[in-house]
Each structure stands twice: as C-alpha cells, then as structure tokens.
Amino acid sequence: MKQFLTVGWTSMLAAALLLGAGCKTKPKNLTAFPATDARGGSAELGSARPIGVGPGVGSGTGLGPGAGFGPGTTAGPTNITPPTEPMDNVPLPTDPFTGPEDRETLKSNTVYFDFDKSTVKKGEQAKIAAVADYLKAHQDAKLQVEGHCDERGTEGYNLALGERRALAIRESLIGLGVPAANITTVTLGESRPADVGHDESAWSKNRRAEFVLFGGTAGAVR
Amino acid sequence: MEKALRGWLGIAMTSLAACVALGQTTFDAIVDGGKAAELVPISLSGYTGEVEATLRFDLEVAGFTVVSPDRASLVLVGKNGSPVEGTLQDKGRRTLFARAYPGGNARLQAHALADDVVTAGIPGQKGIARTKIAFKLEPGRRGARGDVISEIYLSDYDGANPFQLTQDGTINRSPAWQPGLKTLYYTSFKPGRPCIFSHDLASGARSPVSNYNGMNDGAALSPDGSRIALVLSRSGSPDIWVGSVNGSGMRQVTKTREAESSPCWSPDGRMLCFASSEGGGSRLMVVDANGGTPKALATGGIRGATEPDWSPDGRWIAFTRMGRGENFEVYRVPAGGGEAVALGAGEDPSWAPNSRTLAVVRRKGGGRKLSLLDAFTKQAKDLKTISGSCGQPSWAR
Numbered sequence: 131m132k133q134f135l136t137v138g139w140t141s142m143l144a145a146a147l148l149l150g151a152g153c154k155t156k157p158k159n160l161t162a163f164p165a166t167d168a169r170g171g172s173a174e175l176g177s178a179r180p181i182g183v184g185p186g187v188g189s190g191t192g193l194g195p196g197a198g199f200g201p202g203t204t205a206g207p208t209n210i211t212p213p214t215e216p217m218d219n220v221p222l223p224t225d226p227f228t229g230p231e232d233r234e235t236l237k238s239n240t241v242y243f244d245f246d247k248s249t250v251k252k253g254e255q256a257k258i259a260a261v262a263d264y265l266k267a268h269q270d271a272k273l274q275v276e277g278h279c280d281e282r283g284t285e286g287y288n289l290a291l292g293e294r295r296a297l298a299i300r301e302s303l304i305g306l307g308v309p310a311a312n313i314t315t316v317t318l319g320e321s322r323p324a325d326v327g328h329d330e331s332a333w334s335k336n337r338r339a340e341f342v343l344f345g346g347t348a349g350a351v352r
Numbered sequence: 353m354e355k356a357l358r359g360w361l362g363i364a365m366t367s368l369a370a371c372v373a374l375g376q377t378t379f380d381a382i383v384d385g386g387k388a389a390e391l392v393p394i395s396l397s398g399y400t401g402e403v404e405a406t407l408r409f410d411l412e413v414a415g416f417t418v419v420s421p422d423r424a425s426l427v428l429v430g431k432n433g434s435p436v437e438g439t440l441q442d443k444g445r446r447t448l449f450a451r452a453y454p455g456g457n458a459r460l461q462a463h464a465l466a467d468d469v470v471t472a473g474i475p476g477q478k479g480i481a482r483t484k485i486a487f488k489l490e491p492g493r494r495g496a497r498g499d500v501i502s503e504i505y506l507s508d509y510d511g512a513n514p515f516q517l518t519q520d521g522t523i524n525r526s527p528a529w530q531p532g533l534k535t536l537y538y539t540s541f542k543p544g545r546p547c548i549f550s551h552d553l554a555s556g557a558r559s560p561v562s563n564y565n566g567m568n569d570g571a572a573l574s575p576d577g578s579r580i581a582l583v584l585s586r587s588g589s590p591d592i593w594v595g596s597v598n599g600s601g602m603r604q605v606t607k608t609r610e611a612e613s614s615p616c617w618s619p620d621g622r623m624l625c626f627a628s629s630e631g632g633g634s635r636l637m638v639v640d641a642n643g644g645t646p647k648a649l650a651t652g653g654i655r656g657a658t659e660p661d662w663s664p665d666g667r668w669i670a671f672t673r674m675g676r677g678e679n680f681e682v683y684r685v686p687a688g689g690g691e692a693v694a695l696g697a698g699e700d701p702s703w704a705p706n707s708r709t710l711a712v713v714r715r716k717g718g719g720r721k722l723s724l725l726d727a728f729t730k731q732a733k734d735l736k737t738i739s740g741s742c743g744q745p746s747w748a749r
Contacts, residue, residue: 175464176455181437211556212519227565228544233497246633274545284672284680284699285525285743286570286627286659287634290583290613293567293590294629301588314565315585316545321523322499328718 226272227314227344236261236341241299243337246283248294250302258299261341262306273308274342275299277317278324280333285319292317295339389728391417392473395424403432403462409510410466410481413709413724413733415474426473436461440472448472459512478706483509484748485702485711486517486527486536487722490741499523502743504538506553509704509711509747511722511735517551528571529748530597536746537561537571537580548582548599561599570614573597574621574641575664581605581615581624581641592626594641605643614659617641618687619666625649625687627658627671634658636671636685650689659700662687663707663727664749670701670710670727682712684727695730698723702747711745 239257241250250258265271277296279288296315304310325332394416399407407428408418421427427445430438436458439450449472453461460482467479488502495501504524507514518524523541530537534553539546547563548571562568566585573580577597584593587604590611595602605624606612615626621641628637628646636657639646649669651657656674663670668684673694675681680699685692698712710725714734719741725732735742 175453175460178451178453178464178468181439181450181452211553212517213551213556213558284658284674286614286672286700287629287674289526289567289569290590290611290627290629293585294611297566297585297589314545315567317567317569318499318523321502321525322497324498 226312227274229344232343233340235343236264239341241295241339242334243295243339245280245333245337246291248277248291248298250298255302258302259306262303262308265303265308265312270345271312272344273303273313274344275303275313275315276322276340276342277315278322278336278338278340279318279320280336281320281323281328282333283320288319289317292319295337299339389415389726391415391729391731392426393417393419393424394426394428394469394473395419395421396428397421398430399432399462401432403436403458406459406462406510407466409733410463410479411469412731413510413726414466414470414477414479414481414706415708415726415729415731416469426469428469430465433458433461436465438465438469440469463508477708480509480704480706480709483705485509485722485745486529486538486748487711487745488525488527488538488743489516489738490743492740495521495523499541504536504551505738505742506536507735507738509724511738514738517553526569526571526744527746528573529746530573531575531577531749533577537573539569539571550598559598561597562602572615572617572624574617575619576621579621579641581617583613583615592624592639594624603643605639605641606637606646608646612637616660616662616669618662619664625660625662625669627660629658634674636660636669649685651683651685652691654683654685654692657683657692661701661703661710663703664705665707667707668703668727670695670703672699672701680715682710682725695725695727696732698725698732700744701725702745703749704747705749711747713743713745 239261241254241257244251265273275296277292279292283291293315296317300313300315303313323336325335392415394411396404396407396418411418425443427441428438435452435454437452440448442448449468451468453464463481466481470477470479484506486504486506489505490500490502493501499522501521502523502525504517504527505514506517520540520542525539527536527538536551536553537548539548546568548561548568549558550561551558562582564584564586567583567590570583571580579594580597581592581594583590589609590613591607592605592612592615593602594605610628613627615624617624623638624641625636625638627634634656636649636651637646638649654673657671658674659672660669667687669687670682670684673681673683682695682698682701683692684695698714700713701710703710708727710727712723712725713720714723720743722735722742722745723732
C-alpha cells in the first residue's frame with residue numbers, strides 16, 4: 131500500500147508540474163467530512179472492546195473489530211474540501227474552440243436523428259451541406275458540433291451515442307471539404323435536453339446535433 | 353504475486369476455520385454451488401431510534417433479514433449506548449462476540465457493530481457499512497445554454513452525510529475513485545467543454561488530466577491506482593485509451609469504428625471490460641489493457657449490454673441491459689462469460705468492496721434515485737436521504 135501511495139503522490143506531483151495548472155495546494159475552507167455529529171461527538175471511532183467474552187470465542191479468532199477509517203476498510207475520507215480555485219483558468223490544448231460562442235448563426239441547421247441512430251437521415255443532409263458552405267466562406271470560423279440524445283438509453287451509452295452523432299457530422303463536413311482542424315466535437319448525452327418532456331414529441335427534439343461557432347469573423351462580427 | 357497468493361490462502365484458511373467453527377456453509381460456497389444466496393435471519397433487541405435503523409439497514413443490505421428471535425439463526429442483543437454495545441449469539445446461544453464501540457457517534461458505532469456481525473455471521477464476507485460512495489446529483493436547476501446542472505457528491509454508503517464536492521454550476525459527471533487514495537476523478541464542463549480532472553480530497557486541489565478535442569470521459573482507475581482508462585474520440589471514434597494516472601503517455605487500446613464506452617478494470621489490472629456499440633445495440637468486450645484484439649464477452653444471449661463493472665474479487669461483471677424505452681435491468685455474468693442473471697430494475701452498477709452489493713440507479717417518476725442491490729439475493733434498499741436526481745454511483749474501494 132505504501133508503494134501505491136508513493137506512486138500516487140509522485141504522479142500527482144508530476145501532473146501538477148507537467149500541466150502547470152498553477153494549483154494552489156493550500157485549502158481555504160476546510161470542511162470536515164463526514165460532518166461532526168450534532169451531539170458534538172468526534173467523527174473518529176475508537177477500537178471496540180470486549181464486554182464479556184462468551185465461551186469458545188476469544189480475541190484470537192480473527193473476527194477483529196473495524197478500527198475506524200483506514201485504507202482497505204474504506205477509502206473513507208475524513209476531511210474533504212471543495213476545490214480551492216476556480217477552474218476557469220485551466221489551459222486548454224486547442225484554444226480556437228474557446229471564447230465567445232455563436233449559437234445563433236447555424237441554429238436553423240440543427241440536425242435531428244432517429245432513435246438510437248447516429249447516421250444522418252437523407253432529409254437532414256442539406257443542413258450539413260449548408261454548414262459546410264458557410265465554413266468554406268468563413269475560413270477563420272471554428273466549429274463545435276454538439277451531439278445530444280433523448281433520455282431513453284443508459285447514461286454511459288448515451289454519452290457514446292451523442293459523440294457518434296457529432297462525429298458522423300464532422301466526417302460529413304470533412305468530406306465536403308471543411309478542414310478537419312476547424313471542427314471539434316462534444317457529447318452532451320442527455321444532459322441538455324431541448325425539451326424536458328418524457329414523450330416522443332420531446333424525445334424527437336432532443337435527438338440532435340447543434341452547431342456552435344467560435345473565433346474568427348464568425349464569432350465576433352456576425 | 354506470490355505474496356498476494358499467500359494472502360489469499362491465508363484468507364481462505366481463516367474463512368474455512370470460521371466456517372467449520374460455526375457449522376455454516378460459506379457465502380462463496382453458496383454462490384459457487386449455483387444457488388442463490390439465502391437471506392440470513394437475525395433478530396435485534398435492545399436497540400431503538402437511529403442505532404436500530406442504522407443496524408437494520410446495514411444488515412439488510414449485507415444479506416440478513418430481520419426477524420423475531422424465535423425464527424432467527426443469529427441473535428443480536430445490545431444497547432444504544434453510549435457506547436453502542438452488541439452481543440451476537442448463534443442458534444445454540446453460543447456467544448460469537450460481545451463488544452462495545454466507543455468513540456465516533458452513534459451512527460458510526462452502529463456501522464462498526466454491523467460490520468462485525470457481517471464478518472461473524474457470513475463467513476468470508478467483508479463489512480461495507482463504513483465505506484463511501486461518490487455520485488453525480490442534479491439539484492434541478494438549468495445552467496447556461498440549458499445545461500441540466502450536475503455536481504459531484506460524496507456520501508456514506510447508505511446516503512448519510514451527503515457532501516457536495518463541486519460547486520461549478522455546470523455539468524460534472526462520471527466520478528471515479530483512485531483506489532486506496534482520497535482522490536476522485538471526474539469530467540467537468542467548467543472549462544467550457546468536457547475535461548477530466550483529478551481532485552485531491554484532502555487538499556481540495558484539482559489538476560487537469562485529459563483535455564483533448566472531443567470526448568474526455570469515462571475515467572476508470574486501475575486497481576493499483578497507477579493507470580487510468582479513458583474514452584477519447586481524438587482518433588475519430590470513441591475509443592478506450594490507457595495511460596499514466598496523471599494523464600501522460602496515453603495509448604490507444606481499441607481501434608474500432610464502433611463507439612466504446614464505460615471501461616472498467618479486472619482486479620489484477622491486466623484486462624479491461626467495456627461496452628461497444630455501432631448503429632444501435634451494445635455488447636460487452638474484453639481487451640488486454642496493453643492493447644490487442646478485443647474479444648466479445650458472452651452474456652448468455654442478453655443484448656443491449658452496457659455499463660460493465662468488474663467485481664473486486666474478479667469473479668463477476670455487472671452490467672446494464674438496455675431494453676427499448678426506459679426498461680433497464682442490472683445483470684451479473686461470470687467474468688469469463690456465461691449465463692447472465694437478472695438482478696432487478698436499475699442501471700449503471702458499481703460494486704462495493706464486498707463483491708456482493710451493487711450501487712445502482714433507478715428511475716422513478718422522472719427522477720433518478722440510488723439504490724443498493726444484493727447481487728445474489730436480489731434484495732434492494734433505496735437511499736432515501738438524498739434529494740435530487742442522482743446518477744453514476746462509484747463505490748470507494
């Protein structure tokens with residue numbers, strides 16, 4: 131276990147150094163976890179003690195008492211704190227896809243999908259062609275394709291499905307001559323429904339891919 | 353390895369000895385015999401209020417059923433405290449232990465007593481009453497761009513002492529513990545798009561781990577805590593990648609056109625199980641964590657298998673079967689493949705350290721609740737104390 135701890139901490143240190151996120155390691159608001167109980171008792175549990183040993187069962191049977199929070203018995207944190215710094219300053223590897231967003235210009239081109247499908251329907255292909263035309267006419271524009279799902283699917287499955295939808299559109303756009311470096315994808319799974327209802331009318335609006343423009347003249351001027 | 357083997361032998365000998373002493377079959381033997389484990393009848397007397405409720409919950413989750421003394425095969429007699437005390441006797445009124453639990457609070461004392469009852473009453477089974485879970489919780493607000501805000505929470509395994517870890521007002525999801533350490537990994541939209549962070553629970557510091565273009569999700573830490581498996585789409589399709597726990601040296605493990613999701617590790621750290629889907633439908637696959645050709649895991653003809661989780665003892669893989677609509681069921685299948693057993697309604701199972709209990713999500717009236725499901729008796733207990741829609745439980749182990 132000691133070895134794991136060493137590896138873990140070395141890695142954490144390496145992560146901090148490599149990524150240079152400038153994490154402050156001093157916690158600001160220490161919050162006890164679990165919270166001290168209302169009666170003022172400490173959260174630490176002592177060792178159990180015998181209260182009269184019955185026949186045949188001594189202390190050597192290996193039925194040892196749980197001695198509170200220790201590695202192995204729980205990964206139980208005793209003191210946990212919220213983040214100590216806002217994450218807004220975390221550097222991203224590809225900056226073109228950050229900054230002011232333009233969600234309006236290509237809004238009418240939102241692509242809708244059939245249940246559990248990531249292939250673009252024939253009737254939706256004209257929208258993708260229009261997006262490709264726009265991007266070719268605005269070479270500075272960077273595009274984020276966001277894939278969404280309805281709630282019928284497990285979360286794990288829907289995250290992958292949303293990404294497949296976004297990637298299918300990205301592939302189409304590349305096929306239509308848009309530089310691959312100008313398009314990124316994001317999957318929202320079921321986390322941003324366009325309609326919060328629980329019927330087909332809502333679901334059909336939620337199975338979609340939206341287009342967001344960043345940077346260049348597209349984001350700034352519009 | 354040899355050392356590990358010796359450790360296992362030691363445990364096996366100990367449980368065998370305990371088993372002979374108590375004249376009971378072990379839990380493992382029941383499971384190996386292909387029989388559903390049976391609930392162990394136990395009676396409680398002398399307890400009231402919070403202590404009784406805590407004991408009852410802990411024991412019911414662990415595979416006991418609380419009955420009157422005349423029908424019980426184990427009798428627990430004690431008092432609320434302070435401190436909480438307990439004397440456990442078998443049918444022949446032989447005392448298995450008699451202990452007091454000083455320190456902590458009543459709830460913690462009751463948990464410690466429950467863990468001792470589990471160890472003594474179900475040979476070979478570990479108590480889990482003092483473990484923790486992490487999960488995501490939707491407080492019911494919409495954020496910028498209409499996001500359903502979700503934050504990462506921690507709580508005791510029974511939902512008590514919930515603690516809001518993140519306060520980002522955005523989508524935070526897919527929490528995963530680093531085994532044996534107070535570090536949690538999760539995906540956050542805080543930087544504008546999804547990135548994976550590690551969060552040191554002792555200091556509160558967060559460090560970026562993965563922020564490639566496209567998908568950064570599904571973090572799963574290797575059992576020794578040194579490596580991380582992720583789903584990245586930087587190759588043009590969601591694939592499984594494995595690298596150092598800080599996110600460096602990521603190597604692509606699957607190179608399929610299909611979408612991979614929800615990786616989990618075998619306890620020896622050699623294999624990964626994940627879900628793979630293309631054009632509708634989903635199945636489970638297993639691959640060497642260093643790369644190689646993925647092989648389908650036989651799930652007894654069950655289709656739509658997603659969200660696998662490998663039990664810490666290496667014997668089982670729990671998963672969600674997706675039906676059409678919202679009919680999700682949790683199954684378990686032997687880790688080598690075979691017949692899958694339906695365990696009941698739920699999704700996104702996460703194994704407890706006892707390789708018996710699963711934390712699952714259940715959909716109820718538009719919301720989602722956490723529930724603890726016994727993978728062998730199929731007994732389920734809802735966590736009622738947490739308000740808000742919950743998902744993606746991850747059991748600290």
